[in-house]
Amino acid sequence: MSMLLISRQNSSIYVKNRGILYTYMLEFFLLKGGIYENNSDFK
Numbered sequence: 001m002s003m004l005l006i007s008r009q010n011s012s013i014y015v016k017n018r019g020i021l022y023t024y025m026l027e028f029f030l031l032k033g034g035i036y037e038n039n040s041d042f043k
Helices: 002-042
Strands: none
């Protein structure tokens, strides 16, 4: 029972961390795209 609970907690933490990672990646790509757009505007 406790083993099952621990594995469930680990899986939920793993999913949460993956969600945070995807959010950071999305923000990074959006920021990168915005920087590239600004650079093309300055040219």
